Amino acid sequence: MNRKQLFLLLLALFVFRVIYGLCSEFWFADELQIYLIGLKSYTTGTWPTYGPDVVYTNTQIPGALQGLLVSIGFYIAKLPEMPAIVLNIFSFASLSLLAYYITRRIKGVPAWIIWVLCMTTPWTLYYSTRVVNPSYAIALAIPFFICLLEVLPITKDKFIAPWVAFGVMGLVTTLIMQLHMSWILLLPYAGIGFLFYLRTAGFKKTALCLMPYIAGLLIGTLTLIPTWLHPDPQAGNVGANIVFNWKNIGNAVTILTRYWSFAAFEIPYVVGNSEEKWQLLKEQMWIAPFFLFLLLVGFAQVGLFILSYFFKTDNEEWKKMRWLNLFTYLLVFASFFFSIKGPSSHTFCMLLPLPMIYSFYCYEWLITKKAFVLKLLKIIVICGVLFHIGLGVFNYQHRSLYKDRAKVVKALDEMNYKVLGTRRSDDLGYGY
Numbered sequence: 253m254n255r256k257q258l259f260l261l262l263l264a265l266f267v268f269r270v271i272y273g274l275c276s277e278f279w280f281a282d283e284l285q286i287y288l289i290g291l292k293s294y295t296t297g298t299w300p301t302y303g304p305d306v307v308y309t310n311t312q313i314p315g316a317l318q319g320l321l322v323s324i325g326f327y328i329a330k331l332p333e334m335p336a337i338v339l340n341i342f343s344f345a346s347l348s349l350l351a352y353y354i355t356r357r358i359k360g361v362p363a364w365i366i367w368v369l370c371m372t373t374p375w376t377l378y379y380s381t382r383v384v385n386p387s388y389a390i391a392l393a394i395p396f397f398i399c400l401l402e403v404l405p406i407t408k409d410k411f412i413a414p415w416v417a418f419g420v421m422g423l424v425t426t427l428i429m430q431l432h433m434s435w436i437l438l439l440p441y442a443g444i445g446f447l448f449y450l451r452t453a454g455f456k457k458t459a460l461c462l463m464p465y466i467a468g469l470l471i472g473t474l475t476l477i478p479t480w481l482h483p484d485p486q487a488g489n490v491g492a493n494i495v496f497n498w499k500n501i502g503n504a505v506t507i508l509t510r511y512w513s514f515a516a517f518e519i520p521y522v523v524g525n526s527e528e529k530w531q532l533l534k535e536q537m538w539i540a541p542f543f544l545f546l547l548l549v550g551f552a553q554v555g556l557f558i559l560s561y562f563f564k565t566d567n568e569e570w571k572k573m574r575w576l577n578l579f580t581y582l583l584v585f586a587s588f589f590f591s592i593k594g595p596s597s598h599t600f601c602m603l604l605p606l607p608m609i610y611s612f613y614c615y616e617w618l619i620t621k622k623a624f625v626l627k628l629l630k631i632i633v634i635c636g637v638l639f640h641i642g643l644g645v646f647n648y649q650h651r652s653l654y655k656d657r658a659k660v661v662k663a664l665d666e667m668n669y670k671v672l673g674t675r676r677s678d679d680l681g682y683g684y
Contacts (some may be wrong), residue, residue, distance in 0.1 A: 253363050261364060262348070265371045270340045272640060273381030274333055275648035279655065283384045284673055289684065290322020290335055290383075291669040301479045302487050302684040303430055304385040305676050308592045309492040312683045314483075315430025316475040319684070321388055332653055332660035335383045339391075343380035346391040347371055353398050354609055357407065357569065360616035361629070368633050370608065374522045375514045377640060379601055389432040389602045396424040396438060397605040403445045403461075405452055406572040414449060418461040421445065422468025430475065433493060434602050440583060487683030493592045500588040503595050507585050509554055510597045514604040515611035516553035517546040517636060521597060523643065532646050539642030542635045549632055557607065560614045570613040577610050 253261070277283050285305055293300040300319025302312035321342075325334030351370040355363045370376060379386045399417035402410050421442050428435040442465065450458040479488070513521070523529050523543075533540050561574055580603055588595050618625040648654060663671035670678075677683035 258363075258367075261367060265368065266340070266344050268637070269344060269371060269377065269381050270337060272377055272644045273336050273340050275644040275652045275654075276378075276382035277384075277647065277651045278382070278653040279651065283382060285676060286318065286384050287322060287335060288669055288673055288675050289319040290324075290326070291663065291672060292675060292684070293319040294323040294326040295663065295667040295669045298684075299478050300684050301482060302484065302677070304432070305683075306433065306490060306493055307676070309489070310486075310676075310680055311490050311492060312487045312677065313430060313433065313490060314476060314479045314488045316478065317427060317430035318385055318388070320475065322383060326664070330664050332657055332664065336381070336653075339383055339387055340381055343387060343391040344371075346394040347376060347380065349398060350394045350605055350608065353401075354612050356409075356411070357609070358612045358616050360619050361612055362626075365629055365633055366612060368637070372633070372636055372640060373515065373608070374518050374636075374640075375601065375604055376608075378522045379598070379604075385431045386598050386601050389428050389434070390604055392424050392428050392431070393438075393602040394605050395420050396428075396441075397603075397609075400441050400445050401609075403449050404572075404576070405448055406576070407569055414453070414457070415461050415464045418442075418445070419464030419468040422465040422470075423472045424468075426469050426472025426476075428602065429472070432602060433490065434600050437583060437587060437600070437603070444579075484682055484684075486680075487677065494590050495592050497589055497591055497594075500585070500591075500595070503588060504585060507588070507595045508558065508581060510595065511581055511584060511600070511603070512554045512557040512607055513550070513597065514601060515557065515607040517550040517632070518597075519543060519547050519550055519639070531650075532643065535649075536642040536646050539639050542639040542642070545635055546632070546639055549635075553611070556614055556618070557611060560617070563617060565617060567613065567617075570617070573606075573610050573613060577606055580606055 278287070289300055289303060292298070300316045300323070301314075303315050303318035304313050305311075306313065321339070322335045325331075325336075325338040328334055328338070347370050351367045354366050354370065358366065376390075380390050381387065399412060399420045401407065402412040402417045403414055421438070425435060425438045425442065428438065446458060446462070446465075449461065520529070523532055533543065561578075565571065584595070584600050584603065587600075591599070593599055615625070615629060619629075653660065660672055663669055669675075675684070
């Protein structure tokens with residue numbers, strides 16, 4: 253694939269993702285509340301001291317980053333679509349980094365397939381094109397995990413300097429800390445990164461890399477300073493979400509399958525509940541064959557990723573990626589013993605880059621064993637795009653901003669976010 257072809261492919265993928273994002277869910281409580289944080293900041297001219305709501309304890313994640321990421325679009329142009337467009341530019345750049353990194357590591361899968369799958373797999377469309385906090389967390393997590401892989405002894409040819417990698421990891425950690433409760437999972441990875449780098453590079457170089465990591469952590473907290481200076485004890489009591497949850501012992505298989513589904517065609521999750529599935533198939537009957545085909549593909553992919561641990565291979569990178577993903581699974585499983593929330597996929601979808609990268613090692617192995625797999629991958633890619641076109645049309649009609657865009661326009665014109673809706677904090681009497 254030459255540069256011109258790559259440019260045209262990326263342009264098409266970007267346009268597709270923007271349109272899909274604008275047609276995605278807008279009015280559901282979680283999406284609307286995230287949008288309102290930014291809209292409130294813009295229309296009132298106030299600093300968004302707290303971010304996403306943690307509904308289980310009526311608290312909010314401290315920090316202004318979420319509100320700023322949403323409101324910045326309105327300062328560019330006073331249009332309801334701007335937060336989604338800004339998000340899509342950000343997430344597209346991040347996913348481009350992921351796809352580029354994979355093409356550097358995986359040579360047995362055509363580059364265009366890697367690019368399209370990274371951009372259009374259900375989870376990367378569902379949670380990086382519409383305005384909701386996991387979308388931002390995933391986009392930020394991608395550079396974190398790529399930098400982690402650069403400091404771990406997984407690959408020999410590195411293209412990111414260690415001090416840069418550790419600096420990015422520190423910065424991303426405190427940025428995601430303001431967006432999603434799962435940020436805490438990033439700390440063990442940083443610890444592992446330093447331990448392995450200490451073994452390979454020695455104490456002096458590791459100590460030097462500690463400084464940019466700490467600097468990154470501190471830079472990421474700049475948007476937290478006003479919150480620390482003017483704290484709200486009730487809103488900021490996110491520690492209340494940490495409880496011992498012994499029931500998680502029964503979620504081992506659930507977490508395993510949901511983790512690997514991040515890199516698969518997990519169609520049921522993106523479609524909705526049973527009633528919504530039937531409504532979709534009734535109104536968009538032409539996508540029924542794609543729905544059924546991709547449903548089977550999704551199950552097969554998860555099975556492949558799990559069974560791949562038993563495949564014999566001489567690929568040392570793949571072997572090491574197995575260990576890293578196994579560690580990640582065990583980390584997630586252990587973390588839910590201390591979570592008030594059960595293992596819903598969106599609570600740890602920030603980890604998506606690792607199973608996504610791993611999946612292409614599996615595809616590469618399959619292609620070397622069975623030539624028809626490459627043709628099958630091409631069919632899957634095409635079916636995936638067609639399915640999401642149909643789903644996008646359905647979402648546009650039933651879930652998108654365009655169900656009542658005039659309401660958002662009115663809120664912007666009157667500079668009154670309450671025209672669109674009230675924040676949960678307005679009802680609670682505390683928080684932002």
